[in-house]
Amino acid sequence: MTTTHPVTRVPAAVAPVARVLPLLGVPHLDREFDYLVPESLSEQARPGTRVRVRFAGRLVDGFLVERASGTDHRGELSWLERVVSTEQVLTPDLLRLVELVARRWVGTRSDVLRLAIPPRHAAAEKSVPEAQPPRGVTAGPVEMPDGWADHPMAARFLEATAAGVPARAVWTVPPGRDWAHALATLADSVRRRGLQVLLIVPDQRDVDRLTSACREVVGGGTAGRDLVADLSAGVGPSARYRRWLRAVRGHARIVVGTRSAVFTPLPEPGLLVLHDDGDESFVEPRAPYPHTREVAALRSETDGTPLLLSSVDRTPEVAEYVRSGWAHEIRPLPGVVRALAPRVVAVTDADPTQARDVAGGRTRLPAVALTMAREAIDVDAPVLVQVPRKGYIPTLLCGSCRTPARCRRCNGPLRAGRMDAVYGPVDLACGWCGAPDSGFRCVACGSRSLRAGVVGAGRTAEELGRMFPGIRVRTSGGGEMLDSVPASPAIVVSTPGAEPVAEGGYGAALLLDSWALLGRPDLRAVQTALRLWMGAASLVRPAEDGGRVFLSADSESPVAQALVRWDPQGWADRELADRTEVRFPPAVHMIAVDGPAAALAEVLTELRIPDGVEVLGPVDLPAGEELPGQDGIDLPERVLLRIPPPLLDQMCAEVRAVVVGRSGRRHTAPVRVRLDPIHIG
Numbered sequence: 001m002t003t004t005h006p007v008t009r010v011p012a013a014v015a016p017v018a019r020v021l022p023l024l025g026v027p028h029l030d031r032e033f034d035y036l037v038p039e040s041l042s043e044q045a046r047p048g049t050r051v052r053v054r055f056a057g058r059l060v061d062g063f064l065v066e067r068a069s070g071t072d073h074r075g076e077l078s079w080l081e082r083v084v085s086t087e088q089v090l091t092p093d094l095l096r097l098v099e100l101v102a103r104r105w106v107g108t109r110s111d112v113l114r115l116a117i118p119p120r121h122a123a124a125e126k127s128v129p130e131a132q133p134p135r136g137v138t139a140g141p142v143e144m145p146d147g148w149a150d151h152p153m154a155a156r157f158l159e160a161t162a163a164g165v166p167a168r169a170v171w172t173v174p175p176g177r178d179w180a181h182a183l184a185t186l187a188d189s190v191r192r193r194g195l196q197v198l199l200i201v202p203d204q205r206d207v208d209r210l211t212s213a214c215r216e217v218v219g220g221g222t223a224g225r226d227l228v229a230d231l232s233a234g235v236g237p238s239a240r241y242r243r244w245l246r247a248v249r250g251h252a253r254i255v256v257g258t259r260s261a262v263f264t265p266l267p268e269p270g271l272l273v274l275h276d277d278g279d280e281s282f283v284e285p286r287a288p289y290p291h292t293r294e295v296a297a298l299r300s301e302t303d304g305t306p307l308l309l310s311s312v313d314r315t316p317e318v319a320e321y322v323r324s325g326w327a328h329e330i331r332p333l334p335g336v337v338r339a340l341a342p343r344v345v346a347v348t349d350a351d352p353t354q355a356r357d358v359a360g361g362r363t364r365l366p367a368v369a370l371t372m373a374r375e376a377i378d379v380d381a382p383v384l385v386q387v388p389r390k391g392y393i394p395t396l397l398c399g400s401c402r403t404p405a406r407c408r409r410c411n412g413p414l415r416a417g418r419m420d421a422v423y424g425p426v427d428l429a430c431g432w433c434g435a436p437d438s439g440f441r442c443v444a445c446g447s448r449s450l451r452a453g454v455v456g457a458g459r460t461a462e463e464l465g466r467m468f469p470g471i472r473v474r475t476s477g478g479g480e481m482l483d484s485v486p487a488s489p490a491i492v493v494s495t496p497g498a499e500p501v502a503e504g505g506y507g508a509a510l511l512l513d514s515w516a517l518l519g520r521p522d523l524r525a526v527q528t529a530l531r532l533w534m535g536a537a538s539l540v541r542p543a544e545d546g547g548r549v550f551l552s553a554d555s556e557s558p559v560a561q562a563l564v565r566w567d568p569q570g571w572a573d574r575e576l577a578d579r580t581e582v583r584f585p586p587a588v589h590m591i592a593v594d595g596p597a598a599a600l601a602e603v604l605t606e607l608r609i610p611d612g613v614e615v616l617g618p619v620d621l622p623a624g625e626e627l628p629g630q631d632g633i634d635l636p637e638r639v640l641l642r643i644p645p646p647l648l649d650q651m652c653a654e655v656r657a658v659v660v661g662r663s664g665r666r667h668t669a670p671v672r673v674r675l676d677p678i679h680i681g
Contacts, residue, residue, distance in 0.1 A: 009079055012042035015067035018080050022055050022062040023110040027656075028664035030108040034071040035080045045080060048088030048095075050120060052081045063090045063113065087125055089117050089248065091265040093303045098263070100298050104649075106591070106656045106673040107288020115284060116263030124242035131249035134268055135194040137162055142193075145185035147177070153330045154186070157308070161271050162193050166304035168297075168327040172568060173312045175341040175538045176505060180206075183273055183310065184213035191218070191227070191253045195270020198247075198305075199256045200292060202279035205481065207232050210275075211256045218254070231257030231264065259284060259292040262299065269305045272296055278315045278531045279497075280678055289674050293317065297326075312538050313531040314572035316579060317586045323576065329569075341566040342509070342540040342547030345372075346555035369510045369550040370467065373491070376507025377471060379546060382490040384499055384509040386536045387460050388516040396428075398442040399449025406443065409435045416450075460512070461493040476500050496532035505541035507548070514553035523584060523680055526559050530571060533563050583614075585676055589648050591641040591655060592680070594627055595671035599662075600639050603671055606658045612647055616640040622679065627672055640680065 019032040035053050037045050045051065051064050059081060071077060090098075090113070098112045142162060148154040151171075160167035173179045187197040201210055207230050215224030229243040229252035246252040250267045257264065259282050262274070274282075274296045282292035293309070300307035309318055309327065321327040345368060373383045396405040396414050405414040407430035415431045428437045428450075441448055457475050465473045468491060476482040477495030485492055487503040494500070496517070517529035533551065541547030553560045562571035580587035593603055600618050609615065618637040621627070627636050643651045655673055662668045 008040070009036075009038040012037040012039045012045075014042065015069050017068040017071045017077070018045055018051070019065045019068060020051060020053050020062045020080070021065050021109060021113075022053060022060045023113065024055070024060065025108055025110050026663055027108055027660045030102070030110065030660075032065055034068075034073050034077055036077045037067070037080050041080060041083050044083040044086050046086065046088055048090040048092075049086055050084040050089065052084060054078050054081060065090070065095065085120055085122070085125060087120075087245070089120075089265075094263060094265045096302055097295075097299055100302060101290050101295055102288065103656070104294075104298070104652055105288035105290045105675050106652055106659060107290075111287045112290075115260050115286065115290075118241045118244050118260075119237055121238040121241045124238050124245060128242055128245040128249060129251060131267065132251065134250075137164070137195060138193045143189065145182075145189040147182045147185055150174075150333045150336045151330050152333070153328075157306075157330060158186075158189055161190055161195070161306040164304070165306070166300060167306045168300055168321070169306075169308050169330050170314075170318055170322055170327050171308060171310040171330040172314055173310060173538070174332055174337050175312075175534075175566060176540070176542060177340065177538075178213075179275065179310065179312070180210045180213040181217070183210060183275065184217040186308075187214060187254050187271065187273070188217045190270045193270070194268065196247070196250070196252075196266040196268050197254045197271045197273065198261065198264060198266060198269070199254065200262050200272070200274045200296065201256065201258065202276050202281040203258065204232055204234055205483075206275070207256055207258060209483075214254050214256060227252065228254045228256065231255060231261045233258075262292050262295050269303065271308065272300060272305045273308045273310060275310045276531075277309055277311055277318060278313060278527065280528075283678050287672075289677070291676065294676075297321075311531075312534045312568070313527075314568040315527060315531075316572050316576040319569070319572035319576045320586045323573070337566055339544070340542050342537060342549050343543040344537065344549040344551060344564045344566070346551040346553050346560040346564055365463075365467075365510070365512070369512075369552075372508040372548040372550055373468070373510065375546070376548070377468065377489045377491075379507060380489050381487065381504070381507025381541070381546075382485050382492055382502045384502070384506045384536060384539060385460060385464065385491060385493045386496060386499065386509065386511045386532070387457050387493060388496060388513050389457065396450050398445065398447055400442065400445050400447035403442055403444040405440060405450060407431075407435060407437060414440065414450075457493045457495055461491075464491050464493065494536075497535065499536050499539055502539060505545070505547060506539050507541060507546060509536050509540045509549045511536060511549065511551045511553075514551060518553065518559070524678065527575065530559050530562055530568065534566075534568060537563065583642060585680075589643040589645060589651075590676055590680060591643065591651065592674045592677045593639045593641070593655070593671055594621055594625070594636060594674070596669050597635055597637050599669040599671050600637055602662075602668070603658055604639065606661065608654050609641070610647055610650060610654075612644050613651055614642040616642060625679070 016037050018035045018037045020035050021032050045064055047064055047066050049064050051062050052059050053062050098109050098116055102109045102112050142155055142158045144155055157167055157169050183199060187199060190197050199210055201207055211228060211230040214228045218224055218227045229246050231240055231243055247255045247264055247266060255264060274293055277293040284290050296307055299305060322329055376383045396416060407414060413431045414428050414437055416428055428440060457477055461473045461475050471489055471491055473491045475493045477498035481498055482500035484501045511533050518526060537549045540549055551560055551563060562568060593600060617639040621636040621638050
């Protein structure tokens with residue numbers, strides 16, 4: 001860290017003006033400001049470095065964007081106060097990507113930079129060796145990675161990456177295929193040709209799994225630690241910054257991380273991989289709320305990095321990439337999917353009330369599901385049971401009219417500590433305030449009876465323990481996560497996304513309470529349900545090895561048929577066509593503007609809306625959505641702008657102009673802007 005004394009400061013002899021982007025987070029101040037560079041800081045003040053400058057009388061952090069010989073500012077320039085670090089972390093490619101993301105998602109560059117560049121730690125900078133010179137691409141024929149022999153198009157994709165062609169591909173993971181090992185071998189193939197690979201996954205669990213696979217593939221031991229870096233927040237800010245520097249300086253050749261790692265600048269980028277783009281963890285919860293899949297696509301377009309989108313399912317957004325020709329599909333040989341897929345049996349379960357009503361002749365676990373479980377246990381194979389909720393009985397309903405049971409004190413949902421076979425739910429308490437309720441009476445019909453709305457993993461495990469005495473029942477989800485289970489008789493009850501991998505595959509999987517996933521009032525409810533089902537079913541053995549899957553959904557529904565036929569591509573194509581017909585994303589874009597009613601009225605008055613853009617609302621802010629500082633906002637509302645793709649850039653610029661204008665005026669309530677929010681309402 002270098003500072004200067006005000007008395008000795010003289011301007012630098014060469015390029016004395018520094019254009020600095022202060023990290024202010026204010027829309028109307030999201031621009032560069034000119035500062036004088038002292039001669040004593042001239043060598044350290046290079047483009048891309050972190051600096052400190054005075055702004056409105058206080059010291060603020062910023063990034064030096066460029067050096068210039070002159071300025072358009074007519075007044076006296078302030079001095080550059082300090083060069084925090086000589087590390088040029090803001091590379092030209094990263095700056096270009098940050099500007100595009102800020103423009104597309106109607107945000108500020110300072111907010112995007114906070115997502116893209118981790119906080120500095122001086123000790124980490126000293127511990128990482130200096131950057132290596134570029135190694136160059138190794139010539140020679142492309143070798144097919146292990147596990148990709150049944151995907152002929154993978155060889156052509158690798159040839160394109162080696163040639164520096166900005167190829168973009170989509171890969172749907174076949175059932176039973178270890179996606180982590182497959183991506184690791186693919187990344188190692190690119191690494192061996194002298195290039196770097198960036199792998200992006202949804203969460204820490206996937207980071208650990210993929211990092212372990214990559215280190216094993218590159219040779220393990222010291223080589224694995226040196227060549228593979230995982231950018232996980234769990235290791236602490238200092239260790240994360242050190243690993244980030246190893247990637248930026250070219251030492252780490254394979255980088256694994258979560259959503260913010262997509263911005264990591266690599267000196268020799270060879271491949272960018274994003275796995276499971278349908279996971280909501282890829283939506284950044286902080287402004288400007290970009291989606292990692294779209295950022296990866298922008299990066300591939302701007303710097304030409306080859307991109308691979310992999311997943312066990314297919315989202316309509318990726319289907320649009322394939323349909324438009326923006327990306328090409330890496331398909332397996334004919335018959336591979338059918339040979340690897342388990343046999344899926346779906347039943348009619350359209351009425352959730354009757355499906356759980358034993359007296360009506362139907363049960364939550366019908367005979368076909370129990371038979372599958374018993375047959376798997378008989379051959380010493382574990383059984384996977386997926387339930388949509390954790391806990392015991394997360395939701396309680398009136399036993400007569402099915403009205404949700406609410407607390408008389410705060411109107412929160414009532415929860416049951418345990419379930420009695422004769423008296424039903426007991427030990428009632430509010431899930432919000434914790435107040436006990438020993439005298440429940442329904443506010444709608446006056447009944448005192450209660451029934452389970454959604455049975456959680458804990459209750460399901462208890463029921464299965466009584467049905468299968470002597471068989472170990474384990475749960476995965478919430479605070480208890482299992483990574484793997486041995487190939488022995490056991491029942492694993494898991495919430496969606498928390499399923500452990502079974503050695504040799506599960507003998508059977510029971511996907512229960514499908515209506516709880518399909519019945520959510522959300523545009524992507526069916527898409528999410530199919531993704532979670534396929535994720536669980538892909539852990540089951542092939543049908544020829546006895547693998548069976550029970551799905552408690554209507555066998556005639558398109559989503560159930562997609563799982564039965566193992567055809568996520570076909571479902572995504574049909575879903576895309578349906579959304580195009582009714583003008584839903586991704587056929588169009590949506591900008592959601594949230595805020596107080598008066599503020600939204602002002603925005604609509606100031607906004608210049610081009611022909612072809614449709615205004616929907618204002619309406620009440622959807623349930624579950626919260627605004628920063630919402631406690632002081634009376635009746636927050638939402639306005640939706642439905643935008644055809646050709647008008648997206650123009651509309652984003654118009655909204656940004658309004659946001660910047662409001663930011664520069666005092667006494668104006670702020671509004672929140674989101675592009676293509678996951679939950680539209």
